[in-house]
Amino acid sequence: MSNLLDIQALSLGFRTEKGIAKVLDRIDISVKPGEIVGLVGESGCGKSTLARAILGTLPEGQTEINSGHIRLDGVDMLSGGKAAEHLRGRVVTFVPQDPFASFNPLFRIGTQIQDLMRFKAPRDGAGSFGRSRKADEASAIAMLDAVQLPQPKAILAKYPHQLSGGQRQRVMIAMALLPQPRMIIADEPTTALDVTVQAQILGLLRRLAVERGVSVLFTTHDLGAAWEICDRIVVMYAGQTAEIAPREQFFGDPRHPYTRMLLDSLPSPGRDPVGIPGGVPSPLKAPDGCRFNPRCPRATDICHESRPALTTGSDGHAVACHHPWLAKAEGAHV
Amino acid sequence: MSDSDNPAILEVDNLARHFPVRGFLNRQVGSLRALDNVSFAVEPGEILGIVGESGCGKSTLGKTLMGIHEPSEGEVRMLGERIASPGQKRAARIRARLQYVYQDPGASLDPRWTLRRSLHEPLIIHTDWPKEKREEKVREIVKAVGLPVEHLDLYPHEISGGQQRRVGLARILVLGPELVIFDEPTSGLDVSVQATVLRLFRDLKSEFDLTYLFISHDLAVVQSICDRVIVMYLGRIVEIGRTAEVFAAPRHPYTQALLSAAPVIGGPRVTENFSLQGEPPDPSNVPSGCRFRTRCQYATSECADIDPELDDEDGHGVACLRWRELSV
Numbered sequence: 001m002s003n004l005l006d007i008q009a010l011s012l013g014f015r016t017e018k019g020i021a022k023v024l025d026r027i028d029i030s031v032k033p034g035e036i037v038g039l040v041g042e043s044g045c046g047k048s049t050l051a052r053a054i055l056g057t058l059p060e061g062q063t064e065i066n067s068g069h070i071r072l073d074g075v076d077m078l079s080g081g082k083a084a085e086h087l088r089g090r091v092v093t094f095v096p097q098d099p100f101a102s103f104n105p106l107f108r109i110g111t112q113i114q115d116l117m118r119f120k121a122p123r124d125g126a127g128s129f130g131r132s133r134k135a136d137e138a139s140a141i142a143m144l145d146a147v148q149l150p151q152p153k154a155i156l157a158k159y160p161h162q163l164s165g166g167q168r169q170r171v172m173i174a175m176a177l178l179p180q181p182r183m184i185i186a187d188e189p190t191t192a193l194d195v196t197v198q199a200q201i202l203g204l205l206r207r208l209a210v211e212r213g214v215s216v217l218f219t220t221h222d223l224g225a226a227w228e229i230c231d232r233i234v235v236m237y238a239g240q241t242a243e244i245a246p247r248e249q250f251f252g253d254p255r256h257p258y259t260r261m262l263l264d265s266l267p268s269p270g271r272d273p274v275g276i277p278g279g280v281p282s283p284l285k286a287p288d289g290c291r292f293n294p295r296c297p298r299a300t301d302i303c304h305e306s307r308p309a310l311t312t313g314s315d316g317h318a319v320a321c322h323h324p325w326l327a328k329a330e331g332a333h334v
Numbered sequence: 335m336s337d338s339d340n341p342a343i344l345e346v347d348n349l350a351r352h353f354p355v356r357g358f359l360n361r362q363v364g365s366l367r368a369l370d371n372v373s374f375a376v377e378p379g380e381i382l383g384i385v386g387e388s389g390c391g392k393s394t395l396g397k398t399l400m401g402i403h404e405p406s407e408g409e410v411r412m413l414g415e416r417i418a419s420p421g422q423k424r425a426a427r428i429r430a431r432l433q434y435v436y437q438d439p440g441a442s443l444d445p446r447w448t449l450r451r452s453l454h455e456p457l458i459i460h461t462d463w464p465k466e467k468r469e470e471k472v473r474e475i476v477k478a479v480g481l482p483v484e485h486l487d488l489y490p491h492e493i494s495g496g497q498q499r500r501v502g503l504a505r506i507l508v509l510g511p512e513l514v515i516f517d518e519p520t521s522g523l524d525v526s527v528q529a530t531v532l533r534l535f536r537d538l539k540s541e542f543d544l545t546y547l548f549i550s551h552d553l554a555v556v557q558s559i560c561d562r563v564i565v566m567y568l569g570r571i572v573e574i575g576r577t578a579e580v581f582a583a584p585r586h587p588y589t590q591a592l593l594s595a596a597p598v599i600g601g602p603r604v605t606e607n608f609s610l611q612g613e614p615p616d617p618s619n620v621p622s623g624c625r626f627r628t629r630c631q632y633a634t635s636e637c638a639d640i641d642p643e644l645d646d647e648d649g650h651g652v653a654c655l656r657w658r659e660l661s662v
Contacts, residue, residue: 042524166613194387194551196610199595203605221524224554224597228605251599265529266599267558269578275529279494 004183004215005031005054010068012053013283020064021283023049025239025291027068028310031215033182036206038230038247039219042262044280046239047219051187053077054217055094056084073182089120093176095205097188099168103160109171110156113140113178120179143174147204166197173205183215190225202229223266227251235259238281238291241310244318255317255324258292290322298323341414342375343513343545344399344432348408349373351391351398355618366618368394370569372408373644376513381539381546383560383577385553385592389614391569392549396515399547400434412513430460433511437518439502443490449501450486456509471508478541479504480534496527500534507542515547520555532559553596557581565589568614568625575650585652585661588626624655632656 010027013020023046031037039047052058054070056077070077073091077084096102104112117136137156144152147170160168169189176184186205190198206229209216220226226233226247233250235242235258243256254260264274278295281287287294293303302322312318349372357363368391376382384392397403399410401417401424409419417428436442443452453472457463463471473483479500490498506514519535520528532555539546550556556563556577563580565573565588573586584590591610598604612629615621624642627633637655644651654660 042526164613194613195553196387196592196595196608197613199597199605199608200611203608206603206605223525224599227599228597228603262526263599265525267525267529267532267552267554269557269581271558273525273529273532273558275533276526277530279496 003030004033004073005029005217006069006071007050007054008068010050010053010070011066012049012058012068013064013066014059015062015064016284018284022286023239023283024053025286026307027236027239027241029234029241029244031183031217033215034210034213036209036216036218036229036231038226038233039217039236040221040223040226040233041236042221042280044238044283045236046283047236048187050236051094051185051217051219054185055092056080056088090179091181092183092185093179093181095169095172095176095184095186095189097191099165099172100160102172103168105160107159108156109158109160109163110137110140113156113171113175116175117178140174140178143178144171146177146208147171147174148200149174165193166201169193169197169201170204173201173208177208177212177214180212181214183217184209185217185219187219188221189218191220191222198225199228205229223251223263235262238286239283240291240307240320241318242292242320244310244312246316249315249317253317255319255326256292256321257296257298257323257325260325290320341378343378343413344376344547345411346372346374346399346408347411349395349398349405349410350407351394351403352406364618367569367620368617369398372569372571374564374571374574376545376547378512378545379543380561381548381559383556383563384547384549384566385551385556385563386566387551387592387614389568389617390566391617392551392566393517394569395566396434396517396547396549400432400515401429402434426460430456430509431512433506433509433514435503435506435514435516435519437521438499439506439519440490440495440498440500442502443498443505445490448487448489449493452490452501453486453505453508456505460509472504475504475508476501478507478538496530499531503534503538507538510542511544513545513547515549517549518551519548520550520552528555535559553593565592568617568620570625570653571644571651572626572654573650573652574644575652579650583661585650585657586626586654587630587632587660589652624653632660 007027007029010024012024013022027050041047054077065078072087075083075087114136141152144155149155149167149170190201193201202225218229230247232246234244237258243259254263261274261276265276267273276295281291289305289307290303293299308320308322310318310320349369351369353366353368354362355364355366372395384395386392394403398405405418405420407420410417412432454468457468457471476483476486481497481500485493520531523531548560560577563577564571567588573580573589581593584593594604595608609631610629615628621628623638623640627637640655642653642655644653
């Protein structure tokens with residue numbers, strides 16, 4: 001099956017007063033139709049920038065694209081143009097971290113959904129003039145019902161501040177699904193939510209994506225949430241792809257030293273969390289070679305000189321490291 | 335309540351905190367019951383965790399203990415001395431012994447003061463030590479939190495966020511407190527940083543003989559660091575006990591749901607059979623009887639009538655009418 005999203009060797013930076021911040025450095029990621037891919041990394045690793053690059057919403061004047069391409073459904077999203085614009089909001093939609101900031105506080109939920117449908121959603125009701133508002137409302141209600149919001153009709157008449165955080169995120173997911181997209185980019189959609197609400201939202205997102213065959217690119221810094229929902233996991237560190245693996249292999253047999261240290265940092269009873277000394281390098285002066293080398297216990301001279309290529313094994317487990325762990329870890333996480 | 339011979343360092347008795355809800359012309363139209371009937375004791379040297387979802391009253395509890403809010407009912411005693419009750423003014427010397435750590439302790443540093451001045455300030459307020467003695471103490475604490483002494487001449491913007499956090503902690507420790515209340519100390523941190531922060535907390539605790547009250551919504555962190563844990567729901571304690579016991583065999587239906595909602599790496603996907611629906615009700619309009627009954631799958635008509643008290647068995651208390659029959 002060909003890839004729905006295909007990103008190859010993407011490097012981009014932002015022009016700042018202090019020079020160019022190289023935020024992404026030759027990123028390779030692909031997403032197959034119907035697949036849920038987790039994009040995991042700590043703050044500052046470039047995962048949100050990548051999500052915005054796919055959507056084509058990076059600040060135009062400041063962004064410098066150095067190499068690579070992003071193809072969504074065969075269309076180049078970086079060059080812009082009508083074709084890319086047509087896909088945005090229709091074929092690929094977005095679920096933000098903070099839904100409150102994405103609603104207009106002055107308009108009712110129903111009005112905002114209707115605006116979205118007028119421009120982006122496919123027509124399914126036959127109206128005398130263009131589309132029918134009644135049919136729009138009916139499909140909006142059906143969708144709010146699908147995201148398990150009680151009394152969807154009453155929700156349409158409410159303002160964003162009248163909903164709770166979990167309800168707002170459900171409405172956001174409904175709005176992301178209404179255009180019948182083939183891909184949803186969810187940027188930390190449960191970070192602001194409580195754990196019981198998170199479980200409900202993650203379950204909903206996974207169920208709807210599987211039922212409708214929608215691909216999801218799910219960025220998160222929460223490894224537990226990634227385990228919960230993803231089929232495949234990509235780890236990024238300081239703008240570089242560190243490791244890509246199917247879920248079980250990722251947690252059971254991590255090969256990149258960074259991935260291993262990240263998993264060892266998770267709190268668990270009876271084990272002292274290890275942590276990673278040092279901090280994420282500034283994109284303004286990123287280290288040469290592998291960007292993890294200043295913090296890596298396995299680093300040697302070659303790690304300072306050349307950037308390890310992402311090499312994929314026969315099992316679909318890819319790692320970019322000169323000295324990957326090969327044997328199964330003692331005390332592995334699965 | 336306590337099962338050891340040590341006298342409790344902090345005792346909380348029937349504590350309640352209600353906030354008035356104001357309507358037209360500032361008339362009181364209702365009351366938001368953020369805390370109700372909260373009783374527990376903190377033993378010296380332990381780390382007592384307080385978990386619950388947003389709006390359950392855990393931060394209100396921390397602030398009421400600290401004296402930022404005045405209790406509406408009940409009282410708080412520290413080492414046998416009453417430190418908070420309705421209408422009571424708080425003595426300054428209590429504040430030195432009971433310290434409160436905000437989410438980001440570094441954010442409370444004055445950007446125009448050197449770190450030395452920020453660290454001297456609490457000692458100037460609370461002691462009459464000469465300058466040399468203060469400086470000695472400040473240096474000792476700065477070393478203990480893992481910062482070079484040369485940093486004392488720097489301003490907050492010249493050091494990293496992690497170091498600011500350490501200075502914030504140092505500022506709390508110079509007064510030699512006995513009990514430290516942490517309010518969500520690890521939320522918003524990446525796991526690699528969180529691990530180092532947790533280790534620092536643990537090292538400081540053993541070095542300075544501290545007792546911690548650790549408020550968090552992160553179950554994994556609480557499980558890894560706390561000796562005992564309190565689970566709160568809508569202003570009430572629903573379960574209290576040793577961490578290992580509560581996590582291994584939760585007795586209250588809410589605790590069971592809360593624990594089952596947290597993803598376990600390597601475990602089955604919890605989202606596929608997660609049963610708890612909806613979100614907690616509005617705390618200004620709490621359900622009668624057991625506050626969890628509206629979302630509880632085991633609720634009976636009795637639960638609407640009787641507000642369950644904490645039922646303590648072997649130091650593991652639970653506020654549920656039916657926990658005995660459900661645990662069979």
